[in-house]
Amino acid sequence: xxxxxxxxxxxxxxxxxxxxxxxxxxxxxxxxxxxxxxxxxxxxxxxxxxxxxxxxxxxxxxxxxxxxxxxxxxxxxxxxxxxxxxxxxxxxxxxxxxxxxxxxxxxxxxxxxxxxxxxxxxxxxxxxxxxxxxxxxxxxxxxxxxxxxxxxxxxxxxxxxxxxxxxxxxxxxxxxxxxxxxxxxxxxxxxxxxxxxxxxxxxxxxxxxxxxxxxxxxxxxxxx
Numbered sequence: 069x070x071x072x073x074x075x076x077x078x079x080x081x082x083x084x085x086x087x088x089x090x091x092x093x094x095x096x097x098x099x100x101x102x103x104x105x106x107x108x109x110x111x112x113x114x115x116x117x118x119x120x121x122x123x124x125x126x127x128x129x130x131x132x133x134x135x136x137x138x139x140x141x142x143x144x145x146x147x148x149x150x151x152x153x154x155x156x157x158x159x160x161x162x163x164x165x166x167x168x169x170x171x172x173x174x175x176x177x178x179x180x181x182x183x184x185x186x187x188x189x190x191x192x193x194x195x196x197x198x199x200x201x202x203x204x205x206x207x208x209x210x211x212x213x214x215x216x217x218x219x220x221x222x223x224x225x226x227x228x229x230x231x232x233x234x235x236x237x238x239x240x241x242x243x244x245x246x247x248x249x250x251x252x253x254x255x256x257x258x259x260x261x262x263x264x265x266x267x268x269x270x271x272x273x274x275x276x277x278x279x280x281x282x283x284x285x286x287x288x289x290x291x292x
Contacts, residue, residue: 155249248280
């Protein structure tokens with residue numbers, strides 16, 4: 069029998085598998101089509117650009133585009149794909165002695181420090197333009213509710229795994245946490261859209277985030 073140390077094909081048992089070439093090509097195609105669509109929407113308006121025009125600009129057929137994106141709105145919301153289960157991942161990956169709320173608070177504050185667009189604290193023109201497109205298009209705003217619902221479900225499952233309790237209790241907590249993060253981000257974006265810089269908003273953004281998580285902590289004792 070060949071031992072792991074002598075086998076030329078052996079790998080570290082816990083090493084994550086690298087994505088295959090096909091998966092990488094598919095991810096790049098998603099990104100390319102989405103960014104092409106967003107550029108057109110920003111230039112001409114969401115309602116004034118057809119899916120056929122997006123497909124032509126991205127150099128794919130319309131049926132191919134729909135194999136990647138189920139709807140026109142998904143072309144824009146693809147930018148949120150990595151964030152959909154972000155809160156759940158933060159809770160799952162937290163250090164063993166750190167509570168779920170502590171981990172989420174630290175993550176949000178770190179996002180403010182990094183000017184992560186998802187926190188609303190980013191005054192880059194491209195980010196502001198994207199937010200104007202998103203929040204200025206009713207069909208996109210409506211689709212955000214589905215994104216938030218999936219975020220809550222994922223976070224609720226992570227909360228049960230982290231601190232126990234029943235599914236309904238966790239879902240109620242997840243709804244409050246996701247709502248707090250959304251409202252904080254919207255307030256930051258609102259102030260920047262009104263003319264303040266990210267540097268000007270940041271002190272209040274940090275204070276508001278700490279206060280909001282403090283309110284959560286007082287009401288969600290199991291997860292604090």
